[in-house]
Amino acid sequence: MSKNKQEFVAHITSREEDFSKWYTDIILKTDLVDYSPVRGSMVIKPYGYGIWENIQRELDNRFKATGHKNAYFPLFIPESLLQKEVDHVEGFAPEVAWVTHGGGEELTERLAVRPTSETIICSMYAKWIQSYRDLPVLYNQWCNVVRWEKTTRPFLRTLEFLWQEGHTAHATEEEAQEETMKMLNVYREFSENVLAIPMVAGKKTEKEKFAGAMSTYTIEALMQDGQALQAGTSHNLGQHFAKVFDIGYLDRDGQRKHVWQTSWGVTTRLIGAIIMVHGDERGLVLPPKVAPIQVIMVPIAFHKEGVLDKAEAIYEGLKAAGFRVELDDRDTQSAGWKFNEWEMKGVPIRLEIGPRDVEKNQVVLVRRDNHEKTFVPVEELTDTIHNMLEEIHKGLYDKALTMREENTHVAHDMDEFKDIVETRKGFIKAMWCGDVGCEDRIKDEFSLTARCIPFEQEKLADHCICCGEEAKHMVYFARAY
RNA sequence: CGGGAUGUGGCGCAGUUUGGUAGCGCGUCUCGUUCGGGACGAGAAGGCCGCAGGUUCAAAUCCUGUCAUCCCGACCA
Numbered sequence: 435m436s437k438n439k440q441e442f443v444a445h446i447t448s449r450e451e452d453f454s455k456w457y458t459d460i461i462l463k464t465d466l467v468d469y470s471p472v473r474g475s476m477v478i479k480p481y482g483y484g485i486w487e488n489i490q491r492e493l494d495n496r497f498k499a500t501g502h503k504n505a506y507f508p509l510f511i512p513e514s515l516l517q518k519e520v521d522h523v524e525g526f527a528p529e530v531a532w533v534t535h536g537g538g539e540e541l542t543e544r545l546a547v548r549p550t551s552e553t554i555i556c557s558m559y560a561k562w563i564q565s566y567r568d569l570p571v572l573y574n575q576w577c578n579v580v581r582w583e584k585t586t587r588p589f590l591r592t593l594e595f596l597w598q599e600g601h602t603a604h605a606t607e608e609e610a611q612e613e614t615m616k617m618l619n620v621y622r623e624f625s626e627n628v629l630a631i632p633m634v635a636g637k638k639t640e641k642e643k644f645a646g647a648m649s650t651y652t653i654e655a656l657m658q659d660g661q662a663l664q665a666g667t668s669h670n671l672g673q674h675f676a677k678v679f680d681i682g683y684l685d686r687d688g689q690r691k692h693v694w695q696t697s698w699g700v701t702t703r704l705i706g707a708i709i710m711v712h713g714d715e716r717g718l719v720l721p722p723k724v725a726p727i728q729v730i731m732v733p734i735a736f737h738k739e740g741v742l743d744k745a746e747a748i749y750e751g752l753k754a755a756g757f758r759v760e761l762d763d764r765d766t767q768s769a770g771w772k773f774n775e776w777e778m779k780g781v782p783i784r785l786e787i788g789p790r791d792v793e794k795n796q797v798v799l800v801r802r803d804n805h806e807k808t809f810v811p812v813e814e815l816t817d818t819i820h821n822m823l824e825e826i827h828k829g830l831y832d833k834a835l836t837m838r839e840e841n842t843h844v845a846h847d848m849d850e851f852k853d854i855v856e857t858r859k860g861f862i863k864a865m866w867c868g869d870v871g872c873e874d875r876i877k878d879e880f881s882l883t884a885r886c887i888p889f890e891q892e893k894l895a896d897h898c899i900c901c902g903e904e905a906k907h908m909v910y911f912a913r914a915y
Numbered sequence: 916c917g918g919g920a921u922g923u924g925g926c927g928c929a930g931u932u933u934g935g936u937a938g939c940g941c942g943u944c945u946c947g948u949u950c951g952g953g954a955c956g957a958g959a960a961g962g963c964c965g966c967a968g969g970u971u972c973a974a975a976u977c978c979u980g981u982c983a984u985c986c987c988g989a990c991c992a
Contacts, residue, residue, distance in 0.1 A: 454986065463926095473983065529991070550992095583991060584916060591991070664992060701992050735950050770952040777952095788951055798951080881988085915992090 446717055446778070453659040458588070460709060464718050464779045467588045474586035474593040478702070481779065484726030485705050486596065490576065492628045492723065493598065493700070496620050502572040502600060507554050509577075510545040515553045518678045522552065525645020529581040531593075547580040552646065552671070552697060555601045556679040563693060566605050566685050570613070574600040589706035590663075590915050597701035603681060603693040607672075610694035614670040617698040618651045621666035629704065630721040630830035631655050631711050632838055633665060634861070634910055636886030641870050644697075648672030654885045654910065656838045657710035660859025662885045662912035665707055668698035706915075711834050718780025719802055721830055722823040729759040729819060730781040732772045734788030736763060744792045748785075748812065755816045759785075777802060782826050783819060803829050842910075846895050855880045861912050865905035867898035875900055882911040 446463065447455040461467050466482030478486065494504070510533060517523050526549045533545040548554065559571060576598045586592050600617060604610040618635060625631045633653035643650035647669040655665045675681070676692040685691050712719040722728055729752060733745040745761060752759040762772050769786075776784055786798040797815065799808045803826050810818045841860025845851035854862050862882070866872060873884050887907045898905045 452986080458985075469984070471983085579992090581991075585988095585990080587985095595992075597992075667992075699992080703992055732951095737950080765950090768950055768952090768954055770950085770954085773952050775953080786951065790951080 446715070448715055449658060449713075456713075457706075457709060460713060460717055460778075461588050466705070466709075466718075469588075472593070474583060476588045476592055478596075481726055482705065485708070485720070485724050486702055488724040488726070489628070489700075489704060490598075493620075493624055494576075496624060497574050497598075497600065500572075500616060500620065502574045502602075504575060505573045506575050506577065507548075507551050507558070509548055511548050511551070511554045513544045513546060515557055516546045518553060519646045519675055521674070522646030526550070526581075529583060531580045531582050548577075549579055549581045550697075550699075551575065551577075551579075551599055552601070552675055553679075556675045556681060556695075559601075559603055559693070560679045560681045563603060563681055563683050566683050569603060569605045569683060569693065570609065571603040572600075572613075573602070574598055587706075589702055589709070591703075595702050597699050599697060599699040602696045603676070604695070605683070605685070605691075605693065607694050610672075610696050611670055614649075614651060614668050614696045614698070617696070618653065618666070618668040621668065621698075621700060622653050625653060625655070625665060625704075626831065628721065628723045629708055629711075630723075630827050630834060631665070631707060632831065632835045634886060634888050636888035636910070638667075638886055639870070639873060639884045639909070641873050642884060642886075644669045646671065646674055647697075648674065652886050654912075655707050655711060656841060656860060656912070657707070657915070658713070658837060659710070660841055660913070662861065662910075662914040663703070663707050663710070664885070664914065665704060666698070666700040669696060671695040671697060711837075712830050713780075716774075717778030719830065720780035720782060722782045722827050725780065725782050726758065727760050727776075727779075727781045728757050728823060729783045729785050730772075730776045731759065731761040731785045731787065732769055732776070733761070733763060734769050734786055734791075737765075738789045740792045741787065741789055745787050748787065748797065748815065752816070752819070757819060773800075783822060801826060803833075844894055845899060848899055851899055852880075855882065861885070861910050863892070863894065863908055863910055864899040865893075865895045865897065866907050866909045867901055867903040868906040869898070869901065869903070872898055872900035876911060880911075881913055883914055885910045885912050885914060 446459045449456045464481065465479050467476045467478055470477045530549055531547040533547060534541060563569065563571060578594050578596050580594050583591050583593060602613050604613060622633050622635050625633045633655055635653050636651065638650040638652050644667065649670045651668045652664055653666045655663050657663055673692045673694060675695055681693045682690050683693060708721065708724070709718060712721065731745055731749055733741050736742045736745065742763065749759060749761045773784065780802060782802050784800040786800065791797050795812050796809050797812060799810055799818065799822065800806070801822065843854045843858055843860060843862050845854055845862050845864040851862060851864060876882055887909055891908050894908055896905060897903065
């Protein structure tokens with residue numbers, strides 16, 4: 435029995451003391467991942483992969499609902515293909531892994547392990563697209579990609595990671611732009627309604643945009659330590675790739691034209707965002723819609739008459755009702771031990787059932803987010819849990835939104851900007867002239883990057899915070915993962 | 916890629932300064948008593964001390980190299 439109430443989970447470093455350590459403690463102790471023998475590469479264990487499967491399911495449904503189909507393109511990309519789009523190669527060159535040998539023989543052409551699939555997909559689209567009747571092409575693939583990063587952290591940056599990449603081709607510029615925005619909006623809606631994470635949506639600056647894109651749009655989230663995390667991007671590729679790969683079609687008017695393309699993706703990094711937005715001193719706090727286990731049942735004194743039978747009956751009922759529920763009937767662990775364990779693992783609702791409950795035909799529900807305890811008659815259980823999961827979701831979202839608002843500051847001039855950087859954390863909203871020089875200066879001086887030019891613009895001042903020239907946009911600046 | 920730290924049973928650590936039989940706590944296994952916020956007793960298993968060289972009669976300990984992880988920077992989803 436824990437004598438000290440503070441120490442529900444004895445072995446997690448507090449967020450205050452060391453946020454990074456808190457993060458690694460959590461991911462290891464809750465069995466999300468383990469380090470592998472390969473530098474910078476992690477094993478995603480079932481509990482972590484379960485979260486990813488739920489993310490996949492929710493997103494995939496949304497992709498299908500917006501007319502997309504899944505396909506799979508090769509892992510290996512011939513060097514000549516990768517090199518076709520100049521900006522694209524230059525952007526990715528430093529982090530490409532190369533295959534030089536196969537079956538013991540040196541290859542005549544090196545193969546890149548895909549860092550992203552634009553080039554190989556474009557090479558195929560050039561073959562498949564002939565007529566305006568072939569358009570639009572709306573494909574997505576779920577796969578792994580490799581980027582040879584110098585510094586790695588589980589979920590946030592690993593050499594190999596899982597993601598989805600959508601690649602579409604359209605007849606007109608307008609249609610491509612519409613698609614770009616539509617998918618960004620899918621990401622934003624998904625983040626808010628499934629992950630319970632509020633996002634700032636906007637456009638990337640020229641400096642920060644995707645290598646080879648015409649323009650890049652992003653959703654940015656704020657972590658509890660005040661650093662921003664890019665959670666999803668949607669690119670309007672324009673005709674850059676269409677021209678170098680010659681993806682052309684014959685239009686109604688008999689003219690041969692190049693297609694307009696988009697690409698968009700989210701990664702397993704989202705799991706890192708979930709941890710760093712919702713987690714607390716006791717460990718993980720999982721949003722109900724992606725939690726691998728939504729209800730954990732802990733039977734109390736279950737050797738006693740009727741307890742386990744009743745628990746099993748309730749378990750079957752909840753499972754049939756569609757909840758992700760598990761019954762922890764291990765007799766090797768005490769009830770109290772299990773409470774702490776499942777709290778650390780972030781399960782949204784704990785269901786306790788003991789001899790006294792069996793007598794009264796009720797159970798005890800305890801919420802992970804606010805630790806509220808409720809006694810619920812068995813016949814009301816399904817409805818109560820359904821509503822409680824909804825409330826937890828809403829509670830998490832509101833809390834995250836409050837956290838973000840409290841950590842979003844406005845700077846009208848450079849003195850104010852400096853002061854905020856030195857004394858606060860989080861997003862800084864400020865006016866910017868649009869010149870990359872000013873962006874660079876802020877990065878050099880403060881290590882802050884322009885996260886995005888938000889769609890929801892405010893006019894905070896007339897002049898650029900940096901150079902004093904006329905301001906064009908309001909920008910969110912932050913330190914970023 | 917720079918700066919710092921750490922690698923010792925599954926996990927957390929001590930031992931390294933001053934070389935001399937590898938230890939502690941937790942966990943694991945067996946049996947029993949327990950069970951509404953990390954239970955207790957008795958017994959048991961488990962380690963070529965990250966890896967590779969070197970010095971020495973003798974290396975977890977000293978030297979060289981190497982790999983990995985963590986933290987702080989520069990680069991990136």
